[in-house]
Amino acid sequence: MTDTAAPGRSLWATALLRLRRNRAAMASLVILALIACLAIFGPRLAPHGYAEVYPEFVKVAPSLRPYPQEDQVIPAAERALKRARVELGEITIDNGTVRIPLTSPREIDPRLARYLDRSDVFTEARIVDLSPDGKSAVAEARVQQLYFLMGTDANGRDLLSRILISLRISLTIGLLATAVALTIGVVYGATAGFLGGRIDNLMMRVVDILYSLPFVFFVILLVVFFGRNVVLMFIAVGAVEWLDMARIVRGQTLSLRRREFVQAAEAMGVSGGAIIRRHIIPNTLGTVIIYMTLLIPKVILLESFLSFLGLGVQEPLTSLGVLIAEGAKNMRNAPYMLIYPAATMTVLLFALNFLGDGLRDALDPKDR
Incomplete structure (x- = not known):
C-alpha cells in the first residue's frame, strides 16, 4: 500500500x-x-x-414622490404662458392632464402650445375647443412625472x-x-x-x-x-x-x-x-x-x-x-x-x- x-x-x-x-x-x-x-x-x-438641465426643478429636495408635486403644477402653467399674451381661466388638473382656458382679444394662435412644451413640467401640449371666432380656447397638456431620488x-x-x-x-x-x-x-x-x-x-x-x-x-x-x-x-x-x-x-x-x-x-x-x-x-x-x-x-x-x-x-x-x-x-x-x-x-x-x-x-x- x-x-x-x-x-x-x-x-x-x-x-x-x-x-x-x-x-x-x-x-x-x-x-x-x-x-x-x-x-x-x-x-x-x-x-x-448627467448633463440634462431642468430649470423648473433647481435644488429640489430628494423625494420618492414624482415631481412636479400638485401644488407646483398651476404656478408652472402660469409661468409657461406668461409671454403668450392671453388671459388664463381657472386651471384644472384631471388624471395627469392639465386644462387651461384661454381668452384673447385677438385670434389665438394654436402654436401657443409650444410655451407649455418648453417647460419641464408639461408634454404633449395642444390647443383644443377653439371657438369659431378663434378668441377663446382650451390648452391641454400632460403633466410629466420626473423622479429625483437624490434631488x-x-x-x-x-x-x-x-x-x-x-x-x-x-x-x-x-x-x-x-x-x-x-x-x-x-x-x-x-x-x-x-x-x-x-x-x-x-x-x-x-x-x-x-x-x-x-x-x-x-x-x-x-x-x-x-x-x-x-x-x-x-x-x-x-x-x-x-x-x-x-x-x-x-x-x-x-x-x-x-x-x-x-x-x-x-x-x-x-x-x-x-x-x-x-x-x-x-x-x-x-x-x-x-x-x-x-x-x-x-x-x-x-x-x-x-x-x-x-x-x-x-x-x-x-x-x-x-x-x-x-x-x-x-x-x-x-x-x-x-x-x-x-x-x-x-x-x-x-x-x-x-x-x-x-x-x-x-x-x-x-x-x-
Whole structure:
C-alpha cells in the first residue's frame, strides 16, 4: 500500500484562503464590485442624463414622490404662458392632464402650445375647443412625472445621475494614475535594487530630488501644459506618484537579490533584464497589490482636492470631488448636495482601505 502525498497549497492559494476568512475585506470586495457595476452601467440606466438641465426643478429636495408635486403644477402653467399674451381661466388638473382656458382679444394662435412644451413640467401640449371666432380656447397638456431620488443640484441636474457618472470618472482617474505609478515605480525600483552600487545610489538620488519638488506647483504646471485634458493630466499625476512605489520595490529587491533562486539564475547566465522580469517583479507582486489598493484612494482624494481648487474635472463632466465642492457651497440651503457625494466617497475609500488591510494580512509571510 503506497502513501499518496496530499497536494500542497501555493502561496497565492493560501493567501486567497486567508483573504476569504477576513469578513471586512470580503464585504469591501463585494461593495467595490457593486460600485464598479454602478460606475460602468449606472449612467446608462439612470433616469436622466448627467448633463440634462431642468430649470423648473433647481435644488429640489430628494423625494420618492414624482415631481412636479400638485401644488407646483398651476404656478408652472402660469409661468409657461406668461409671454403668450392671453388671459388664463381657472386651471384644472384631471388624471395627469392639465386644462387651461384661454381668452384673447385677438385670434389665438394654436402654436401657443409650444410655451407649455418648453417647460419641464408639461408634454404633449395642444390647443383644443377653439371657438369659431378663434378668441377663446382650451390648452391641454400632460403633466410629466420626473423622479429625483437624490434631488437636483444648483443647475437643476439630477444628483443621482451626477453621482453615478462621478463614480466612473473618479475610478477611471484612480485606476489610470495608479497603473502609471505602479508601472514606473515597479520597473524603476526593481532595476535600482537589482543593479545596486553607484547606479542604485544615483537612481535613488533622482527620487529624492523629485520628492523635494512642491507638488501643487507641479500640478498647476501640468494643467497649464496639458490644458483641461483630464486623462493626460492624471497620467502625468501618476508619473509623480510612483516615487513611494519605487522605494518599496527597491527594498524588496535588495532582499530578493540575495536569494538562492536569483543566484542560481545568475549562475546559469540569465541576463539581468530577464531576472528582473521573471524572478524579481513576480515576487514583489504581493506588496504591489497591497500598495495599489492604498494608492487608488490616495489618487481619488488627490483628484478631489484638485477639483475643489478648480484644477480637476471640468463641466459638464463631474467627479466626487467636484460634487463635494458644489455641495459645500450649498450646504445651508441644500445639505443633501453634500451628504450624498460625501457618503459615496466615504464608502468607496473605506472599502478600498479595508481591502488593502485584508490583502496585507493575507500576503504577510510572517503570518502563514
